[in-house]
Amino acid sequence: MHELSICQALIDQVENLARENQAVAVKVINLQVGPLSGAEIPLLEHAWPLASAGTVAESAELFIEPMPVRVRCKTCGVESGASANRLLCGECGDYHTELISGDEMVLTRLEFDT
């Protein structure tokens, strides 16, 4: 299962940060996930308890916030929102756009118990 390995990679990251902060447990994890990151939020939430069992993040609350898809137009230069399957400029409708956000998975905040 793809999402399980994503969760495990996330837990590796969380464990490293917990160690750096000399934390005994992680209380809260905030994560931002873009629709083009390849991870489905409901599947991540489902895989999380399995992946975190027995780790420092076992009792952590996981909050996943969906990130918007944003593109920058190479024709008119405007940054706009776009839908995940149609990366068109919101200003002029051009398809010559580059992705600014929407394909990342970012750990935005952690709360530790020390």
Ligand SMILES: [Zn+2]
């Ligand atoms: Zn444009």
